[in-house]
Amino acid sequence: MSQRFQSYIDGRWIAGADSAADENPSDLGSPVGEYGSLNAAQVNEAIAAAAQAQRAWGLSSPQQRADALDFVGSEILARKEELGRLLAQEEGKTLPESIGEAARAGQIFKFFAGEALRIPGEKLASTRPGVDVEITREPVGVVGIIAPWNFPLAIPAWKIAPALAYGNAVVFKPAEIVPGCAWALAEILSRAGLPAGVFNLAIGSGRVVGQALVENRGIDALSFTGSVPTGNRLLKQAAERGLKIQLEMGGKNPLVVLADADLDKAVEIAVNGAYFSTGQRCTASSRLIVEAPVYDEFIARTRKRLQQIKVGNALAQGVDIGPVASRSQLETDLSYLEIARSEGAELLHGGELLELDTPGHYLSPALIAAQPQHRIAREEVFGPVAAVLRADDYEHALALANDTEFGLCAGIATTSLKYATHFKRHAQAGMVMVNLPTAGVDPHVPFGGRKASSYGPREQGRYAVEFYTTVKTAYTSA
Numbered sequence: 001m002s003q004r005f006q007s008y009i010d011g012r013w014i015a016g017a018d019s020a021a022d023e024n025p026s027d028l029g030s031p032v033g034e035y036g037s038l039n040a041a042q043v044n045e046a047i048a049a050a051a052q053a054q055r056a057w058g059l060s061s062p063q064q065r066a067d068a069l070d071f072v073g074s075e076i077l078a079r080k081e082e083l084g085r086l087l088a089q090e091e092g093k094t095l096p097e098s099i100g101e102a103a104r105a106g107q108i109f110k111f112f113a114g115e116a117l118r119i120p121g122e123k124l125a126s127t128r129p130g131v132d133v134e135i136t137r138e139p140v141g142v143v144g145i146i147a148p149w150n151f152p153l154a155i156p157a158w159k160i161a162p163a164l165a166y167g168n169a170v171v172f173k174p175a176e177i178v179p180g181c182a183w184a185l186a187e188i189l190s191r192a193g194l195p196a197g198v199f200n201l202a203i204g205s206g207r208v209v210g211q212a213l214v215e216n217r218g219i220d221a222l223s224f225t226g227s228v229p230t231g232n233r234l235l236k237q238a239a240e241r242g243l244k245i246q247l248e249m250g251g252k253n254p255l256v257v258l259a260d261a262d263l264d265k266a267v268e269i270a271v272n273g274a275y276f277s278t279g280q281r282c283t284a285s286s287r288l289i290v291e292a293p294v295y296d297e298f299i300a301r302t303r304k305r306l307q308q309i310k311v312g313n314a315l316a317q318g319v320d321i322g323p324v325a326s327r328s329q330l331e332t333d334l335s336y337l338e339i340a341r342s343e344g345a346e347l348l349h350g351g352e353l354l355e356l357d358t359p360g361h362y363l364s365p366a367l368i369a370a371q372p373q374h375r376i377a378r379e380e381v382f383g384p385v386a387a388v389l390r391a392d393d394y395e396h397a398l399a400l401a402n403d404t405e406f407g408l409c410a411g412i413a414t415t416s417l418k419y420a421t422h423f424k425r426h427a428q429a430g431m432v433m434v435n436l437p438t439a440g441v442d443p444h445v446p447f448g449g450r451k452a453s454s455y456g457p458r459e460q461g462r463y464a465v466e467f468y469t470t471v472k473t474a475y476t477s478a
């Protein structure tokens with residue numbers, strides 16, 4: 001019998017009403033398991049349990065919170081191969097990438113285990129004689145967490161770990177197509193010594209579970225990662241009721257390749273950033289902006305490199321790129337290839353559906369020569385599809401890089417200190433990479449973007465304290 005991935009409310013496992021298959025995009029005939037969705041009443045029950053449990057958890061000793069998070073981090077790290085296998089089956093990332101993501105999730109829990117013991121505060125002299133001023137950070141309360149499917153262990157980890165470290169209770173809603181990873185994480189958290197109700201998992205649709213999280217006034221803060229349309233809709237709803245909200249959304253991240261770059265290195269950076277993890281990274285370099293003198297050579301070398309890339313079953317050895325994660329994402333990818341064609345952009349490589357030994361959503365990496373106004377060069381596809389643009393010189397390349405509604409990550413390949421320094425200063429993005437792929441970040445430093453890509457305080461590292469705590473200023477006269 002296939003495994004059923006359940007929700008977790010107030011310390012109890014809840015099966016959910018209906019039953020849906022948890023698909024394996026590398027092998028559509030062999031689902032990973034099945035899951036049931038919660039209804040709105042059950043989500044409200046989870047929020048009420050969280051609110052009840054948070055009162056004591058918010059006053060618990062930092063050591064208790066550190067120990068719980070350390071337990072979770074240690075177990076994830078010890079089981080990273082097994083958890084990585086589940087992730088690869090469910091999301092379609094290659095096994096090495098999936099094991100790497102599991103390890104990262106473990107490291108994040110370990111990092112915030114330490115942060116639980118280092119909650120910052122300040123003590124200042126008042127402007128009034130004989131008065132002290134203390135600035136302390138307190139938990140926000142109950143945090144709703146809504147996550148996407150593309151990093152089904154790491155993104156939940158970088159939201160759940162700081163939420164718990166700073167004394168909040170959590171109701172976590174994963175994306176529909178990755179209930180297995182969410183369940184595996186919840187199963188570890190259920191044995192970490194957290195009081196019942198402090199952590200809750202609510203599996204189900206955005207329409208029902210996600211909406212209940214934004215509408216229920218028991219939620220004190222909402223952390224969302226996903227697409228721009230969903231994020232903007234949540235932002236409006238949050239504004240109406242004054243809900244603290246943090247949004248991490250899409251990107252159309254530029255990688256500028258200058259004529260002075262080490263071209264082989266630039267090609268490797270571009271291929272990694274644009275296509276690895278099947279291009280399904282919010283930080284993927286889906287716009288390659290190449291300076292005219294090396295444009296033709298860059299394309300020739302990139303095409304050659306793409307011919308060596310192996311697309312295949314996420315669990316198979318030697319595979320560079322797994323399948324697209326779902327049928328609906330594959331349909332989006334194919335529709336953008338059609339839009340590119342109809343607007344006059346030129347397909348230089350790939351973009352073909354592949355039939356392999358196991359039936360899956362396999363698409364060969366697509367490279368498209370585009371003009372800046374083409375939709376393929378402006379809108380996020382979220383698949384193994386990159387547009388390449390020609391730039392006259394560095395200034396033109398920088399202008400093209402910034403000519404986007406998004407602002408998550410921007411990269412440059414160059415050997416020039418002058419241009420690297422200028423680009424770091426002038427790229428309109430939350431993160432900048434010099435001679436590195438736009439995708440691939442460290443877990444202990446802030447993560448996030450500008451413009452339409454992000455809203456609210458940064459995630460990860462010590463900067464996470466901003467969202468997951470609220471500041472209190474206390475005055476004392478002796």
Ligand code: NAD
Nearest residue numbers: 147148149174175206210211226227230248249250251282
């Ligand atoms: P999505 O917006 O479709 O879904 C994200 C989450 O929101 C899911 O859990 C979904 O069920 C939920 N949801 C959907 N409708 C909802 C509603 N009406 N109310 C409440 N919740 C709702 O995004 P996705 O397809 O899962 O993820 C892909 C997107 O995520 C891409 O745009 C990608 O760039 C973005 N992303 C951003 C980052 C980042 O940190 N900036 C990281 C990873 C992914």
